[in-house]
Amino acid sequence: MTEVSTIHRVGIEGMDCNNCAIGIKRFLEKKGLQNVDVSFANAEASFEMNNAVTYEEVLEGIENLGYHVIEEPDETTDTVAQPDVAGWSDLEWKLLVCAIFTLPLLLSMFLPFEILHNSAVQMLLCLPVFIIGADHFGSSALKSLKTGVPNMDVLIIMGTTAAFLYSLIGFAFGLGHNYMFWETAATIITLVLTGNVIERRSVRQTGSAIRELSKLQPTVARRIKIDSVTGHESIEEVSTKSIRTGQVFLVNTGDRIPTDGIVVWGSGGANEAMMTGESLLVEKGEGSALIGGSVLEIGSIKMKATKVGKDTALAQIIELVKRAQANQPPIHKLADRISAVFVPVVLLIAIVTFAGGYFYFNIGFKQSILNSIAVLVISCPCAMGLATPTALMAGLGRAAKNGILIKSGTVLETMAKVSTVVFDKTGTLTTGYFTIKSMKSELPDFEFKAILLGLERYSAHPLAKAIVRALEKDHKPLPMFEVREMKGMGIMGKDTDGNTYMAGSYNIADEFTDDNTHNIYVLKNGKLAGWLDMEDELRPDAADAVEYLSKHHIKTLLLSGDHTDKTTQAARKLGITEYYANRLPKEKLDMIEDLSKKGVTAMVGDGINDAPALAKASVGIALSNASQVAIDSADVVLLNSNLHSLGNALGICRHTVLTIKQNLFWAFFYNLLAIPLAAVGLLNPMIAAFAMAFSDVIVIGNSLRLKTKKI
Known part of the structure; x- marks a missing residue:
């Protein structure tokens, strides 16, 4: 696998929308991270840290913005929502309480019960809803203002506060029912x-692939201990977090393999579908690699831990x-820029709406x-903020x-x-499992084979x-020294007597023979010593x-370093009409460019x-x-080494x-x-609140389709 550079990762509780994330990102970037x-x-x-600020100062800064930091978050938990565990979240309890008090206010619009139309009763019903809303949306709005990127909750708290205060003034001065918006304030909240509840549950679902992968990591393992005196083995259960390389573990039928390692005793069949997507069992024997x-x-x-x-x-x-x-594609940058200035623009539109309606169109203060x-x-x-990350999480998770x-x-x-796909031949379009078809050499058979084995290993x-x-x-x-590989040509080395050897493609033997039809040529002391023909299957x-x-x-x-005849044969069998043979790495690189x-x-x-071409x-x-090296250079890795996955990958991306x-x-x-x-x-405010509440749910729902839709 690719080596992953060291970075700091922390969980953050209290983000209510993507603008919160944008604000925190701006704060961290201003710190020089x-x-x-x-x-x-x-x-x-x-x-990634710099020398201008300490890790502790970064965490303290995030906390001062009003968010809670969790160091080294556990992927099997979720700081956004936990809908699949017992009990309700705080947000769901808030919704339940608000719904209980809001329902009578809504019913007052349809039912003739006098008590529901009493202004004092309506105020008392609205008050707990407003307090909950002011606490929930107000704290979120304040945090976003601290980061310099106001979020949606700034708009919500301003709208509900305006409705509540307008109603309170009307109630205090006895201005009548036309000045009462209690149901508007409560219904919006x-x-x-x-x-928010639906959104958080849905957002969690878009990232379920990571949690499912994380849950594959076992929590306990059976470690084998050997008594230093008697040599007897004993088994003890240990946490997988305490596993160290070199320790030996027992794995029986049905057990999850606790960590990466190799088999040191026994045999079996492992299901590696979680890594490769292939459901077929992989046979394991002594020396076989195991995937945790x-x-x-x-x-x-019995296995020995290696990683x-x-x-x-x-x-x-x-x-x-x-x-x-986390790496957002370029298509997301426009949405982020708009989200960052969206709230101030909407506040300006709201002010213009009020001023224009009241002073210019004379529609009255209430309207x-x-x-x-x-x-x-x-x-x-x-x-807008959720449009890209939710789809990205669902798509990458499915992949x-x-x-x-x-x-x-x-x-x-x-x-x-992608409009063009270029294939290498050997090991990519072919199986890579070669057999020796024939060989010829002027040297004794045992010497020729010893040279080959000495170099090619x-x-x-x-x-x-x-x-x-x-x-x-x-x-x-044959023992070799000063062995080095020549890209696109072959490999060379020396023996203890100072003889030099080379094994490789026709490029090393073109001055000795015009026959370029063989796979491997061998030189000894600068002279042609023999050749091999290999067989490979598509x-x-x-x-x-x-x-x-x-x-x-x-x-x-098809772009190959192999001979023309073999490249032509493979291309014709596969229906590839454009192909190039005998290409060195530099030539491949130039063509790809x-x-x-x-x-x-x-x-x-x-x-x-x-x-280089990758x-x-x-x-x-x-x-x-x-x-x-190829995996490190690549942008996409097909973990099951199955070319069917290439079409699947392109489909998922599209x-x-x-x-x-x-x-x-x-x-x-x-x-x-x-x-x-x-x-x-x-649109009256209540319909507006309903439309807003479910607009982002539609976006998330569309993203969730990626998990199951036909590609």
Whole structure:
């Protein structure tokens, strides 16, 4: 897995909408912190420190803004809402109390009971609702003002306070029923609280993939202890948090593997679907690698821990997914800029609405104030703020559950625009499991094979691994020194007698022979010593992947360092009409650069020699069985090494970006339509509050469709 750089991550309680997150982010950036991300949906902030401020000062600063900081948040909990645990949240209790007192006020509009029309009774019914609203929305509004980015609650508290004070003045001076807006103030607060409850429950659902991955981490393990005197083994249950590398554990059928490690005894079959999306069991025997969090479905094993805590594959995937969700794509920047100035603009519109209605159109004080309140409560910056992060969380979460790791939101948006996909051949379109077809050498057979084994055991190339796998059982390697790999050419080294050896492609032997049809050429002391032919099969899913791309009008190219005849044969079998053979890494890099200038280009590769091209492409895609360098250079990793996932990844990216655009359209359209209607008096404040409360719920609901919709 990719090495994850050290960053500080804290949970933040008390954020009520995306503007709160924008305000906290601005505060942290003003402190000089780097790579700041604040997620309202995840209720988290991440940042890198500088020398100008201490970590404690940062936390104190966030607390002084009115938020509560939780250090090292647990992914299995949620600081936003806990709808799936027993008991009600404070927000839900507030809503219940407000609903009980608001219902009689609403009924007074339809029922003839005299007591419900009594102004004193209406005031007493409204008072507890207003107190709850003033505490809830007022504290949130104050926090947002401290950050310099006022949020929606500023508008809510101003609208409800105006209605409440206007009614209070009317009651105190006995001005009559036309001056009483008790039901308006109470209904606005209750409806907005209703929307908040639904919103928080829904936002939680968009990020459920991370919690589901986190819950795969077991909490206990059975550690094997060996008595230093008797040598007898004993088993003790320990917390997985106390696991250290080198310790040995017992895993039986049905157990979750406690951490990353290797099998030291026994055999079985592991279900690694949580990592790869593949439900087939993976056979495990002595020396096999194990993934923490996967389930041993069959057998019993003893394992030695090799990675623990944040270094495990599962922990790093969770971290990378969270980083990707925090990294907002460029399409979100416009929404953030508008959200930051939205509230002041709406306040100005509300003032103009009141002044214009009262002084210019002479519609009276009551109607002017009602229109102004309607403008305040119908405006909804939250829908714009939630449009991108909720869709991003749902889309990236679905990708992660299907064994697709997309490293950032920017990558997701770019991948949705891909017009060309370039494939490497060996190990990408082919299985990479080679066998030796034939070999020829002037050297004795045992010497030639010893040279091959001595050189190729230092290489990670699929051909080299196949040669080692085929020869190591029956032959001993020739000891080599000063071994180094030559990108795109091969590998070279020296023996103890000073003889130099090279093994590689035709590029190392072109001055010795015109026959370029073989896979591996071997040189000894600068002279051709022999050659090998290898056999490789196309992946069974390669043809389907190419067909998917063709159906979606995405151009496919084959770019290989292999011989022309083998590259041509593979391309024709797969239906790829444009292909290039005998390309060195520098030539691949130049071609990818040219293609990227013409359109958004994705490169799919697996080897060290593909790493530069993966980094240069608009989107680099690596299979999980690729070299570590290739995975580090890639923007997307197909964890199940299945090319079917390529089409799935492209589909998820396209639909996620489509959902973001739909959300942003709704958010902009809603505010552009609703605010003028409220300003001219076509919407009363209660209808306005209802519309506002559910506008962001519509956005979140649309994002949630990404979890199940057909891609």
